Amino acid sequence: MMATLSEIRTVIDRHTTFLVTTHEGPDGDAVGSSLALAHYLKSLGKDASVYICDPVPDAYAWLPMADQVLGTLPDRDYEVCFVLDVGEFKRTGKEITSSTRIGSFVNIDHHPDCPQFGALNLIDPQACATGAIIYRLIKESGATPDYATSLCIYTAIVTDTGRFSYSNANPEAFAITGELVTQGVNTWDVTEKLFESQPKARLDLLALALADLTVSPCGEYGSLSVTLDMYEKTGGTAELTDGFVNYPRSIRGVEVAIFFRELAPREFKVGFRSKGKVDVGAISAHFGGGGHHNAAGCKVNGTLDEVKDLVFAKLRQTR
Template sequence: MIKAILKKIDSGRRFLVASHESPDGDAMASTLALTNLLREMGKEVVAFNRDGVPESFRFLPGAATVVSSLAGEAPFDAGFVLDAGELRRAGNELKPLCRSLVNIDHHPHSEDFGEIYYVDENASATGIMIYRIAREGGLAISPAVALCVYTAILSDTGSFRYSNADPEAFRVAGEMIDLGVDPWSVASGLYESQSEKRLQLLGEALNTLTISPCRLYASVSVTSEMLVRTGATAEHTDGFVNYPRSISGVEVALFFRQVGPAAYKVGFRSKGKVDVGSLARALGGGGHHNAAGAVVEGELDHVRATVFARLDALLK
């Protein structure tokens, strides 16, 4: 598949690079890793994310060039859709704009929507897969690309705390440091530059902490009222699910965020024993064994009861 991707790059001039809505560190960093790589090859590239670049990732090279609308854009020779799982999460409007699509992803059950389907669920991050493309093509990895690849790995392995932090993740991260990446500057950008609004919202979210009677799962919630009260936005909730996950004995953490008058996005994190990907798919969502999500319709109490009932059945 990598050879087919390199051939596609060689034969094209104008490319689109996109990732899923509400982008996390891997989605945004891999987008900019490939964008910078292609631009350094002399290609014309439009980097797109329908939700733009979250504040915590704006230190990444090329972040200022990411667009959130493709209105008026000329056709692209190819579109690279990264870390999306499903095309709709990046935007169904991408397909008619691109002569072909390339799906690069590490989510299990990733939708086969592209002419080229490069999916490896054993890869620790989509950023790792961009690195592989560069290396197999004999392409130079610039400081800008190295910074993005390192950030993608750091983000999706939970700073090398999650089970997907495999030898390849450490090896490639070390190589990126050898190429000039400063680990402290990345950690500072990701974790030491929080806004006051985020901490105020976090305080309200932690007040909703609920631990199940079996003590195997715990959750926190954020409503639209909390966002209005603190002046925060959805992007400020990134990482909230890790707080209930950190409780001793908890195997599954859940984060409920209101996304409509009667709808909540549910984020799941597992410490490894429970496949939350299967749970999310049963609820109409998707994701990995250890990290997944879905949108569930209803008021918060109903949504929580629905999800907890399914999780109880899964734990049994």
């Protein structure tokens, strides 16, 4: 059932042990909102842990409590599991979906097509980030986020809005982050850690990806690709490819950017970004994925050329 902030607050008041989790391949909103909620629960004297099926990317490892994120689900019971920003339940990983030691799930998200899989569900597609909903939850209780929590929420919002450049950078995004700055968040310090401290391997990987830059004959679609062979050549990893999709999107005339990332032989993660004219959430759904109107992703099997052909053929149908 859909829930209010007040109802979720009641769940927090009535229980003691909490698990917080998010999606595979966690981004800034996933990590930031999860850590923010865990900080808040701990400030209330609750027993709270964060579990993520994939490691926290280095870009967010400096956040308070990031070093305490669990990579394996403990052999213990939890009364409530908060599932944040996942889009769909299976993205939490098999340890969560198959667990018999979790009492109930509370689903908090801003993906418009997120199913109501929780006992309580708070899904607001108008929220700039899931971190913004966590901020609302804290304020609902009459509390003000402390510095550590503020840092995590700020990171969630600044990354999910593309440094306030995406269409989801709404008035609430600026209002919340303005309040967080009053709590001591240093905007340059966060920017430097997130965007000005990249390893050389990322640029080496980007150089190879840019060599594969493709723009469709109509000029409306552009793509980059990263293969397993590129990782081997550069020593780079998948987490270093965050943001690569923005390069083809920056080309004049390109309406949809696509990033093909090889997960395993004949298996690719396909990320889409739209400037607004094309609903890439619908395109992603066609391939079994999900997401927003302007940002979505899916997995497609085949060789790189086969996957490209399938995706570009679907895009041509939208013209």
